Amino acid sequence: MIRPRSLTTTLALAFAATTLAVFGLVGTFVYFALEQQVKVQDDLDIVLAARHTRRLADELTDYGDILQHQERLESQVLGNEALSLRILDSAGKTLVQHNVNPAIAALERPAAAVPANAQITERSILPLATAAGEPIRALAVDALLQNGTTATIVVMRNMHDRWVLLDRYRDKLNVAGMLGVLLAFCIGYFLVRRAMRPVREMATDAASITSDKLHTRIEMSRIPTELEPLVVSLNGMLAGLESSFQRLSQFTADLAHDMRTPLSNMRGAMEVALARPRPVEEYQATLESSLEECERLSRMIENVLFLARAEHPQFSKNMRVIDGGKELQHIGDYFEGLADDAGVHIVVCGSATLRVDVELFRRAVSNLLANAMRFTPAQGAITLSIHDAGDMIRVCVENEGAPIHPSLLERIFDRFYRADPSRGASGTAAGSAGLGLAIVRTIMDLHGGRAHAESDARSTRFILTFPVVEAPGLPARQE
Known part of the structure; x- marks a missing residue:
């Protein structure tokens, strides 16, 4: 038979489960809030880089100027190794590229570029992925050169480092959550066990009450308010048991005494009758006396049985x-x-x-x-x-x-x-x-x-x- 789990353990587990639920909800909220904030910040970097690069490109005459001012154009993504820059001519040939690794270089040109006269916003950023599964966020914009030709500027952000950052953050949240749950269980177990001490003391007091100590009562001074009705009920039950036990003891003693009297009378009369031969009349008188005592015993037993039946809760009344x-x-x-x-x-x-x-x-x-x-x-x-x-x-x-x-x-x-x-x-x-x-x-x-x-x-x-x-x-x- 499986032993039931203790109330202390159950409440401690309930505290731990509550803590786990709270940590889970808070951690999830914080994680996704951080992820969203990182995404917004990275998108803002991509948009600013694209805007500055297009403004510089709009001041150049042709593709040759782009090659001549390559360092100036690349400076827009310097300082952030996750940002990459590619400038393509109208035929899709790469004129300038910076910090473009082979995985990113293999990406195709975004299908839609922001027109030269359109505003650049975060909504134009496209999510891409390399063959290895690394996330890329890219933004393609057209720049109108002074000679009327168009160059396409592609600013890309490799999100792998963000993945790593968020993964580590999530792992720390998980570890912190598990430690918090364990700590909540230990503290909850300690506090519940401390709070349950009056119950254990009450059980000890109750265990010390035996048939010869029915006058003992459970001490009320150390009992919490919530348990006072229970202790009052238990003390009332003990008082009832004591009273019933005393009545039963007195009843048993009285019954034994009252039954002993007619039995002693019958025995004495029979012993006298059998002590020596006697006339038939004396034997008849002895039998009549014994019959009266038997009737007295019969009435006594009938009355005792009636009282016992009447005290039963299911005693029927018409x-x-x-x-x-x-x-x-x-x-x-x-x-x-x-x-x-x-x-x-x-x-x-x-x-x-x-x-x-x-x-x-x-x-x-x-x-x-x-x-x-x-x-x-x-x-x-x-x-x-x-x-x-x-x-x-x-x-x-x-x-x-x-x-x-x-x-x-x-x-x-x-x-x-x-x-x-x-x-x-x-x-x-x-x-x-x-x-x-x-x-x-x-x-x-x-x-x-x-x-x-x-x-x-x-x-x-x-x-x-x-x-x-x-x-x-x-x-x-x-x-």
């Missing part, structure tokens, strides 16, 4: 609109027999429209009602009420009895929580596994609502707050 008052009355009727046995009176009042999962709603209210029945004194009353508070629907289960200490009102919704530190039956009935209120809070979280408790000397109230959800086609909530 939401529909119901009449909350009628549903509370139905739940109250279901518990009427148990309430009569406990000497408790159940009162249902209020009405409001809810959008809930009916089964989950019944389970939450039933858990609260069962919990209230355990702590309501004989001849006491339990009130199930529902009302529309405008921006929320409040369902309340209120019972008479001893108040709950304010410091415990939130903790009683924790899983396996016992109000009594000794984990005795105080605060939770013997038949309870300490999961009923935890299930209520989980159900309310699934509905986007809230569960909380209030308690004073008059009564204890467990309140379920549901959000008001209105959708097209659903019955409007009652006012």
